[in-house]
Amino acid sequence: MLRYIVRRLAQLVVVLLILSLLLFFWLRLLPGGPDSAICGERCTPEQRTALRSAMGLDQPIWTQYLKYLGRIVQGDFGTSGFVEPGVPALEVFWHRLPATIELTIAALIFALVLAIPLGYFAARRKGSLLDSTGVVVSLLGVAVPVFFLAYLLKFVFAVKLHWLPDSGRQGDINATRVTGFFVLDGLITREWDAAWDALKHLILPAIALGFIPFAVIFRITRGSVIDVQNEDYVRTAESKGLTTSVIRRRHILRNAMLPVVTVTGLQVGALLAGAVLTETVFAYPGLGQATQIAFQNRDYAMLQILVLASAVTYMLVNLVVDLSYALIDPRIRTR
Amino acid sequence: MVMDRKKERIDALAASGGSASTALLDSEDAKSGGGSIIADAWRRLRVSPVFWVGAIIVLLFLLLAIFADLIAPHDPGQLLLRSQTRLSRNQLAPPQPGFPLGGDLLGRDEFSRLVLGSRQTLLVGVFATAIGLAGGMILGTLAGAFGGVVDTVVMRVVDVMLSIPGLLLAISIAALFTTPSQWSVIIAVAVVQIPVFARLLRGQMLAQRGTDHVLAARALGVRRAPIVFRHMLPNSMSPVIVQATVVVAVSIIDAAALSFLGLGSQDVATPEWGQMLGEAQQKIDSYPALAFWPAGCIVVVALGFTLLGESLREALDPKNRR
Numbered sequence: 001m002l003r004y005i006v007r008r009l010a011q012l013v014v015v016l017l018i019l020s021l022l023l024f025f026w027l028r029l030l031p032g033g034p035d036s037a038i039c040g041e042r043c044t045p046e047q048r049t050a051l052r053s054a055m056g057l058d059q060p061i062w063t064q065y066l067k068y069l070g071r072i073v074q075g076d077f078g079t080s081g082f083v084e085p086g087v088p089a090l091e092v093f094w095h096r097l098p099a100t101i102e103l104t105i106a107a108l109i110f111a112l113v114l115a116i117p118l119g120y121f122a123a124r125r126k127g128s129l130l131d132s133t134g135v136v137v138s139l140l141g142v143a144v145p146v147f148f149l150a151y152l153l154k155f156v157f158a159v160k161l162h163w164l165p166d167s168g169r170q171g172d173i174n175a176t177r178v179t180g181f182f183v184l185d186g187l188i189t190r191e192w193d194a195a196w197d198a199l200k201h202l203i204l205p206a207i208a209l210g211f212i213p214f215a216v217i218f219r220i221t222r223g224s225v226i227d228v229q230n231e232d233y234v235r236t237a238e239s240k241g242l243t244t245s246v247i248r249r250r251h252i253l254r255n256a257m258l259p260v261v262t263v264t265g266l267q268v269g270a271l272l273a274g275a276v277l278t279e280t281v282f283a284y285p286g287l288g289q290a291t292q293i294a295f296q297n298r299d300y301a302m303l304q305i306l307v308l309a310s311a312v313t314y315m316l317v318n319l320v321v322d323l324s325y326a327l328i329d330p331r332i333r334t335r
Numbered sequence: 336m337v338m339d340r341k342k343e344r345i346d347a348l349a350a351s352g353g354s355a356s357t358a359l360l361d362s363e364d365a366k367s368g369g370g371s372i373i374a375d376a377w378r379r380l381r382v383s384p385v386f387w388v389g390a391i392i393v394l395l396f397l398l399l400a401i402f403a404d405l406i407a408p409h410d411p412g413q414l415l416l417r418s419q420t421r422l423s424r425n426q427l428a429p430p431q432p433g434f435p436l437g438g439d440l441l442g443r444d445e446f447s448r449l450v451l452g453s454r455q456t457l458l459v460g461v462f463a464t465a466i467g468l469a470g471g472m473i474l475g476t477l478a479g480a481f482g483g484v485v486d487t488v489v490m491r492v493v494d495v496m497l498s499i500p501g502l503l504l505a506i507s508i509a510a511l512f513t514t515p516s517q518w519s520v521i522i523a524v525a526v527v528q529i530p531v532f533a534r535l536l537r538g539q540m541l542a543q544r545g546t547d548h549v550l551a552a553r554a555l556g557v558r559r560a561p562i563v564f565r566h567m568l569p570n571s572m573s574p575v576i577v578q579a580t581v582v583v584a585v586s587i588i589d590a591a592a593l594s595f596l597g598l599g600s601q602d603v604a605t606p607e608w609g610q611m612l613g614e615a616q617q618k619i620d621s622y623p624a625l626a627f628w629p630a631g632c633i634v635v636v637a638l639g640f641t642l643l644g645e646s647l648r649e650a651l652d653p654k655n656r657r
Contacts, residue, residue, distance in 0.1 A: 143638035273502035
């Protein structure tokens with residue numbers, strides 16, 4: 001197991017190195033070149049020349065790459081030009097990270113809490129109304145563009161019905177900040193109204209963002225349970241008179257969970273990309289909105305940290321997913 | 336040992352179509368009657384409502400795009416209903432005889448714009464898929480045919496591309512173009528699909544390497560190129576083609592997302608659904624219908640291609656054979 005983890009981490013480092021190389025060339029290829037990437041379009045020609053020589057753009061390309069790599073390792077991504085002008089990109093990133101984590105977790109909870117039980121019961125009553133409705137909804141989930149769903153939810157529940165707020169993370173509330181996770185902050189400081197308000201702001205974006213993962217996880221759970229419930233050991237368990245809840249928990253769900261965990265890990269990619277669209281629609285001040293602003297205004301310092309961070313997150317999550325197999329399936333542990 | 340699951344899933348996709356493809360392209364086998372896989376697949380497709388719904392949607396969409404000129408009642412660029420459009424008073428041209436959906440924000444015929452928009456959407460879907468498929472086939476064939484170092488290098492590059500969430504990769508590529516256009520969107524969306532196709536095809540090719548007919552050809556002294564192009568590649572294609580059907584839907588949705596983020600075509604002369612949706616979104620509070628029509632079209636078409644692809648995959652899956 002340890003050897004496996006080490007090998008996977010080594011693979012990760014290789015992929016990261018290639019990624020940094022691609023990012024390096026990508027930054028050079030972007031319209032305006034790497035000097036604009038740092039100082040945007042606000043520099044005077046003199047400043048630009050000074051910057052170019054300061055950045056060593058006259059040096060051989062490999063030297064430049066190694067220096068670039070050195071800066072990244074030290075966490076120096078340059079200064080944000082537009083998202084939060086003048087602030088180091090890394091700082092902007094940390095500042096906005098909790099918002100996106102909060103939203104992503106809310107979306108994932110929405111997806112899992114609905115998809116797994118629904119998928120299970122749809123499979124157990126295959127062909128029932130619940131089953132066919134679930135299948136149709138999950139097919140729609142793959143075909144509806146995230147941003148349109150977000151707009152639809154916002155239009156119906158925020159603009160027309162006024163049930164929920166239409167934008168932002170929290171209303172006009174004087175809340176104490178502890179962790180940057182607004183719901184958690186409200187709970188820690190016992191400012192219940194602040195926590196409740198932050199939660200209300202999360203509901204619509206979380207549903208919009210979680211809908212695709214819901215659709216995918218539902219389908220996988222359903223398919224997996226259908227496969228498992230026909231296994232001999234389930235029939236044995238049934239015939240020896242175990243209760244439905246024991247069979248469900250120990251025999252079906254546990255064996256059906258492996259593909260579900262896998263797909264949940266893969267959905268983190270969809271969540272990261274979907275956050276860009278959802279946060280934009282709901283003016284939610286997280287990393288997704290920062291990505292959209294950065295692209296729209298060509299804030300390249302922010303862009304490289306955002307792209308790098310999403311790739312790293314995605315890879316790490318899937319590493320954790322792979323490792324979690326051992327927890328779910330003891331057969332893997334012994335290998 | 337557990338490998339990275341995303342790869343495994345694509346590889347499994349490859350494996351599931353593997354044995355089906357062998358017979359699918361072996362025409363003599365296919366013609367030999369009820370037991371063959373293509374007949375078997377068709378037997379299952381014929382009774383599948385999913386297949387028919389998907390196929391009919393895709394067919395109608397293709398007809399709409401081909402005959403768009405004849406179907407559209409008006410020129411989509413002309414401001415025919417301008418006199419009835421007063422944005423300052425929140426007033427758009429309502430539906431009326433000859434204009435079933437009324438006018439858009441500028442007083443152009445919404446229905447004609449939707450009809451002609453189908454062409455751009457088809458263009459994006461088909462070209463993005465074709466480019467992604469071509470790129471993926473080159474990489475996948477290289478990796479699968481040579482193995483060893485070539486395989487490792489190609490697959491590491493593919494890993495990197497897979498490590499960036501699809502839409503984010505598309506955005507990054509779209510940003511490389513100074514002025515966004517229809518083609519920058521197509522290329523951005525296509526590149527995202529290259530690693531998916533590459534991995535799928537490589538898995539198929541690797542499975543082919545161990546098969547009897549490839550071993551036999553090698554034993555007979557056939558050189559590498561004919562083995563790859565005559566034996567391995569044709570027998571690896573069927574899951575790739577199934578995947579391509581689904582990718583058309585993904586490309587259409589991704590292209591719409593790029594338009595929404597302002598990285599889409601800025602060409603106002605040719606209407607495009609994603610672009611129409613982007614325009615309408617700025618005024619969605621006042622005119623929700625304007626956003627609803629293009630979005631509805633995108634959803635229906637994406638659903639059509641998804642259903643078609645899913646039913647093909649299901650039908651070709653050897654697990655489902657009876």
